[in-house]
Each structure stands twice: as C-alpha cells, then as structure tokens.
Amino acid sequence: MKFDYEVLIVGGGPGGLTAALTLGRIHRTALLCDDNHPRNLPSAHVNNFPSHDGIHPAEWRRLARKDLEKYPSISPFHGTVSYIEKLTDGFRAELSSGTSVVVKKIILAYGVKDRMLPISGFQELWGKAIFHCPFCHGYEIRGSRLGMLVKNGFAFHSLPLIESLASNLVVFTDGGHPFSSEQLEVLARKNITVIQQKISSFTYSDERLQAVVLENGTSIDRDYLFYAAEFPFIQKSSLGEKLGCEVNEFGLYKINERGGTTVRGVYACGDSVAMAQSVLLSCASGVLAGSGVIFELLSSH
Ligand SMILES: Cc1cc2nc3c(=O)[nH]c(=O)nc-3n(C[C@H](O)[C@H](O)[C@H](O)COP(=O)(O)OP(=O)(O)OC[C@H]3O[C@@H](n4cnc5c(N)ncnc54)[C@H](O)[C@@H]3O)c2cc1C
Structure with a gap:
C-alpha cells in the first residue's frame, strides 16, 4: 500500500x-x-x-x-x-x-x-459578555455583578469560583430545576438568589450585557454571565x-x-x-x- x-x-x-x-x-x-x-x-x-x-x-x-x-x-x-x-x-x-x-x-x-441557546442576545454576547469558564475570563471581570446560567446540577461545584469573583451573584435556571433541595439550601445560606423563571432575552449595548429579562417581564441588571456547559x-x-x-x-x-x-x-x-x-x-x-x-x-x- x-x-x-x-x-x-x-x-x-x-x-x-x-x-x-x-x-x-x-x-x-x-x-x-x-x-x-x-x-x-x-x-x-x-x-x-x-x-x-x-x-x-x-x-x-x-x-x-x-x-x-x-x-x-x-x-x-x-x-x-x-x-x-x-x-x-x-x-x-x-x-x-x-x-x-x-x-x-x-x-x-x-x-x-458550543450550544447557542435560542434566547435573544445569547449568541451576540457569547465570548464577549457571556462566558463558559471563569479561569479563562474571570480575572478581567472580577468585582462585577455576575449571573450564572445553570442547566444541570453539575455546575454546582463551580459556583464558589464565580461567587468569589462577583460583587453580587444571581443564579438563573431558565425554567429548569437543576439543583437538589440540599444544594438550594446551601445557596440560600450563602444569600445567593436563584431565579427559576424562563429567560426571554438578554439586553445589551455595544456587546456589553445590560440585563437578563425574564418571561414575566422582570429585568435583572447584570454585567456578565457565565453559562455552565451542558452535556x-x-x-x-x-x-x-x-x-x-x-x-x-x-x-x-x-x-x-x-x-x-x-x-x-x-x-x-x-x-x-x-x-x-x-x-x-x-x-x-x-x-x-x-x-x-x-x-x-x-x-x-
Ligand atoms: C468563547 C471562548 C473563549 C475561550 N477562552 C479561552 C481562554 O481564554 N483560555 C483558554 O485556555 N481556553 C479558552 N477557551 C477554550 C479553548 O478555546 C478550547 O479549549 C480550545 O480551543 C480547544 O482546542 P481544540 O484544538 O480541541 O479545538 P478548536 O480550537 O476548536 O480547534 C478545532 C479546529 O478543527 C477544525 N475542524 C473541525 N472539523 C474539521 C474538519 N472536518 N476538517 C478540518 N478541520 C476541522 C476547526 O475549524 C477548528 O479550527 C475558550 C473557549 C470559548 C468558547
């Protein structure tokens, strides 16, 4: 041959x-x-x-x-x-x-x-204001108002990393229920807000995230978001x-x-x-x- x-x-x-x-x-x-x-x-x-x-x-x-x-x-x-x-x-x-x-x-x-979530603004902000990895992007955005979008309970172990970088952390599940009751208790003890409503859009200007908008119309101001990998x-x-x-x-x-x-x-x-x-x-x-x-x-x- x-x-x-x-x-x-x-x-x-x-x-x-x-x-x-x-x-x-x-x-x-x-x-x-x-x-x-x-x-x-x-x-x-x-x-x-x-x-x-x-x-x-x-x-x-x-x-x-x-x-x-x-x-x-x-x-x-x-x-x-x-x-x-x-x-x-x-x-x-x-x-x-x-x-x-x-x-x-x-x-x-x-x-x-990477999965691009079918939420308005997600793809536009991916890699700019929505990140997957705190080791890659955390240092530059330390001290900001951070969000974490979690679709599976596996992401629980990386929450302390994100929390340690944030001035304030809000966890979004986009309508899902990824956490066990024990995990939810831990988050409550740490005063981390968990929002389980579905997200309708991410508002932004010049590739900078402004807010996470829920389907019920509530808007939560955030500077950056981490999105944990889905399997x-x-x-x-x-x-x-x-x-x-x-x-x-x-x-x-x-x-x-x-x-x-x-x-x-x-x-x-x-x-x-x-x-x-x-x-x-x-x-x-x-x-x-x-x-x-x-x-x-x-x-x-
Ligand atoms: C937004 C973002 C930011 C990141 N920032 C960092 C960072 O700051 N630091 C860090 O360490 N990591 C970072 N990462 C992770 C890093 O990009 C990946 O871990 C790394 O690129 C993986 O390398 P790879 O060679 O496996 O794949 P890739 O880098 O994805 O390269 C695969 C290549 O294969 C080519 N290819 C695919 N199919 C075919 C085919 N059939 N024929 C020919 N070519 C093909 C593709 O075009 C591509 O060029 C980031 C990831 C993302 C999503």
Whole structure:
C-alpha cells in the first residue's frame, strides 16, 4: 500500500497544532487539515496560557503555525476533511479540495461545538459578555455583578469560583430545576438568589450585557454571565462517530493514556476528549496523541 502521509490530523486548533509539532519533531509526515472554525473564535483573548497570557486567539494560532514551518514533514491543508474510511491497512480521507489521501493513522482534533441557546442576545454576547469558564475570563471581570446560567446540577461545584469573583451573584435556571433541595439550601445560606423563571432575552449595548429579562417581564441588571456547559458535548464533526470511535457519557471520545480511541489507528486530542477544556490542556493532549501515534508507527516497523 502506498501512503501519501503517515498521519492525517483533522483540526488545526491547539490540539491538532501541537500533535503536528510533536510529529514534526520525530520527522514523521503528516497532513494538518483545518477549516478555521476554532472554538474561541468569538473571544479576543487566550488567557491562562503561560508566556502568551492574553494573546489574541488568531495570533496564537498564527505563531503556532509559524513554528511548524521549521518541520518539512508537516504539510498544512486549509479546508475540511469531509470523509474517512478504514482500509485493510490505513485510512482513505476525502478533502474539500476534491482530492483524497491515504494515510496510516488519524488524529481527531476537531474540538467541540458550543450550544447557542435560542434566547435573544445569547449568541451576540457569547465570548464577549457571556462566558463558559471563569479561569479563562474571570480575572478581567472580577468585582462585577455576575449571573450564572445553570442547566444541570453539575455546575454546582463551580459556583464558589464565580461567587468569589462577583460583587453580587444571581443564579438563573431558565425554567429548569437543576439543583437538589440540599444544594438550594446551601445557596440560600450563602444569600445567593436563584431565579427559576424562563429567560426571554438578554439586553445589551455595544456587546456589553445590560440585563437578563425574564418571561414575566422582570429585568435583572447584570454585567456578565457565565453559562455552565451542558452535556453531552457536541463533537464538531461526526467523522469519529462514523469510524466507530466510542464516546463516554459526556460525549467525549474514550481514549487510552496515549490518546488512542477505541478504533485502532485513530487517536484524538483537545476538547474532543477532555472535561477540563483549555488551550493549554488541548496542547498537552496533542502531545500525547502525537507521541502515541509515533510509538505505534515505530512499533510496526
Ligand atoms: C468563547 C471562548 C473563549 C475561550 N477562552 C479561552 C481562554 O481564554 N483560555 C483558554 O485556555 N481556553 C479558552 N477557551 C477554550 C479553548 O478555546 C478550547 O479549549 C480550545 O480551543 C480547544 O482546542 P481544540 O484544538 O480541541 O479545538 P478548536 O480550537 O476548536 O480547534 C478545532 C479546529 O478543527 C477544525 N475542524 C473541525 N472539523 C474539521 C474538519 N472536518 N476538517 C478540518 N478541520 C476541522 C476547526 O475549524 C477548528 O479550527 C475558550 C473557549 C470559548 C468558547
């Protein structure tokens, strides 16, 4: 069998870029495919990343791509991987350019998609005044009037984080009942208001949140809102599912300690595999998947 590349990397965000770097350093050939829809696109900063804390996400990716120019075995492709099939030996993938490539191994690095709630103002404010992660965005907005939109009880553990940053915290459930009676008691003891009515809109001006408006017409002034992730996560592509890669209860690919999925020869990294999701952690799992592939390639020599 003639292979075009040893590895196909689907996704050139932090996970895929770092997997490519790892492969490049052992001089393995890889096609790094990216169609430029990174998860943090709405955001102006990558925070909590040592050496480049606060850098613009596009600049971070540009620098990471520039690092790869040093490694001639890594080829970039700007476009989508639309189809992958397993062959007896390796895989054949179709690209949006109309060409197809045959590779030995696959790394899925396409990340996850955020759910945009069908509430007026939500999408417009996402990444600007509505955030998912206090580690990414908390410091800049400390001391503000914060809201937290909670759809599942899992978010209870992150409430102390948000509370510690807020001058005043209001929890919204948008008509849901995510908390147990014990959890509601804890919130009441801490004087945290829990509003269970459905939300009709977020009012804003110049990408700044003004108020959360409830269906009964009540308006609650807030400066910023955190929206805790809902499960299962939505993978950005169904390529892994079609290959037969199993997911766990959170919708994340099941992987072993070297990033290998449940399908032999298919690895995964980044947000697609991790409950704790960040640029740095995606880079770390990109190293694992890249090195996992290298060990498998070399062991079959
Ligand atoms: C609003 C917001 C702000 C954030 N801020 C921070 C922050 O400040 N600090 C921090 O550490 N983390 C932050 N994060 C989290 C961070 O963005 C993610 O953890 C990280 O980007 C995940 O990296 P990834 O490589 O797994 O996926 P992504 O960055 O999403 O990259 C995946 C890439 O794969 C591509 N792709 C998908 N399908 C295909 C396909 N079929 N073919 C080709 N390419 C494909 C996509 O276009 C995309 O470019 C933020 C997230 C959000 C939503």
